[in-house]
Amino acid sequence: MNRFKFLLAALLLGASPFAMAKTIEMDVNGLVCGFCAQGIEKTLKGLPATEGVFVNLEHHLVAVKLKDGADIDDAALRKALKDSGYTVVAIHRTEHSLDEIRQQVKRGD
Amino acid sequence: MQSLSRWAAMALLSLLPMLGMAKPIAFAKGTTVMAEYGAGTMNEVQLFYAPRYWYSAGGGWLELTSEDGSKQRHVTYLRGNLLVKRWNLPGAQANVFAWGGLGRATGNDFDASTLARNVGVQADYETRRVYGAFRSDLQESDRYSHRIDTLQLGWAPYKHEYDTLATWFVVQGRHYTGDLFDGTETALLVRFFKRGAWVEVGTTTDGKLQAMAMFTLTGLFI
Numbered sequence A: 001m002n003r004f005k006f007l008l009a010a011l012l013l014g015a016s017p018f019a020m021a022k023t024i025e026m027d028v029n030g031l032v033c034g035f036c037a038q039g040i041e042k043t044l045k046g047l048p049a050t051e052g053v054f055v056n057l058e059h060h061l062v063a064v065k066l067k068d069g070a071d072i073d074d075a076a077l078r079k080a081l082k083d084s085g086y087t088v089v090a091i092h093r094t095e096h097s098l099d100e101i102r103q104q105v106k107r108g109d
Numbered sequence B: 001m002q003s004l005s006r007w008a009a010m011a012l013l014s015l016l017p018m019l020g021m022a023k024p025i026a027f028a029k030g031t032t033v034m035a036e037y038g039a040g041t042m043n044e045v046q047l048f049y050a051p052r053y054w055y056s057a058g059g060g061w062l063e064l065t066s067e068d069g070s071k072q073r074h075v076t077y078l079r080g081n082l083l084v085k086r087w088n089l090p091g092a093q094a095n096v097f098a099w100g101g102l103g104r105a106t107g108n109d110f111d112a113s114t115l116a117r118n119v120g121v122q123a124d125y126e127t128r129r130v131y132g133a134f135r136s137d138l139q140e141s142d143r144y145s146h147r148i149d150t151l152q153l154g155w156a157p158y159k160h161e162y163d164t165l166a167t168w169f170v171v172q173g174r175h176y177t178g179d180l181f182d183g184t185e186t187a188l189l190v191r192f193f194k195r196g197a198w199v200e201v202g203t204t205t206d207g208k209l210q211a212m213a214m215f216t217l218t219g220l221f222i
Helices: A002-015 A034-045 A074-083 A098-107 B002-014
Strands: A023-029 A050-056 A061-066 A087-094 B030-038 B042-052 B055-065 B072-089 B092-107 B110-126 B130-141 B145-155 B166-178 B183-194 B197-204 B209-218
Touching: A023 A074, A023 A098, A023 B072, A034 A050, A034 A061, A034 A074, A034 B030, A034 B183, A034 B209, A050 A098, A061 A098, A074 A087, B030 B055, B072 B110, B166 B197
Parallel strands: none
Antiparallel strands: A023 A061, A023 A087, A050 A061, B030 B042, B030 B209, B042 B055, B055 B072, B072 B092, B092 B110, B110 B130, B130 B145, B145 B166, B166 B183, B183 B197, B197 B209
């Protein structure tokens, strides 16, 4: 019975949105042109931990949705953006989904 | 005869491609394909592949035809483009590019083919509402030599987003110098782009239509 409770707790913890960051948000300098920013999306989608990418020019924002249980360290993110020709100013992790971030920027939060 | 040659040279130069001032390197591991049409008297196709975001290499084909169709030149070339310096700023970007290439030029106004040489530099600055670029391009061979300096100033009526259509109005001034022709012309252009597709249409002040389409593709498409 104790073993069952432990497994249940582990499953619930694993399923919790707070167990691990879902999304990485980056503040990026030089984001002025959708035509050129394609390279960022392409590079980040090529990383094995990436499930989705959202780019917003107005907020200088690049957001990466991570696959379950996966992460990308800051150094790899900075390198990916540098190799795309852009400069990362700040990185932070959030529990928000890409859709929530899209809604936030749409509302102008 | 001398005046006829001069007229022919001026006519040919007036038909030179109104090259768009897009960046010569789009993004790393991307292929850029460009096709341009100029008043039925100029055609150009370019293809560049960028292994890294700071350089690309490729080639192109350029056809120039005089208005009466009596004179025609073809240049086939290989060219390398280099991003010399980039400044990434909050809400803005500035770049300096340089390029150089070699090719073969043929024409019905001279015998056989000749080695064509090309060097150039471009500096640009853009936000999502304003755009400025200066470009200097030197085209040379044993048969011709000229330099084209181009200044473009652009204004966007609204800020585009990554996945929405961008619209720009661009005023272009172009100055020709060299041993063939000296002169300046002005053009008005409207430019649209969205993601990997770029279309530009405009007219010079003397009514010559120009159009350009450019596409960037992921990967190597050669």
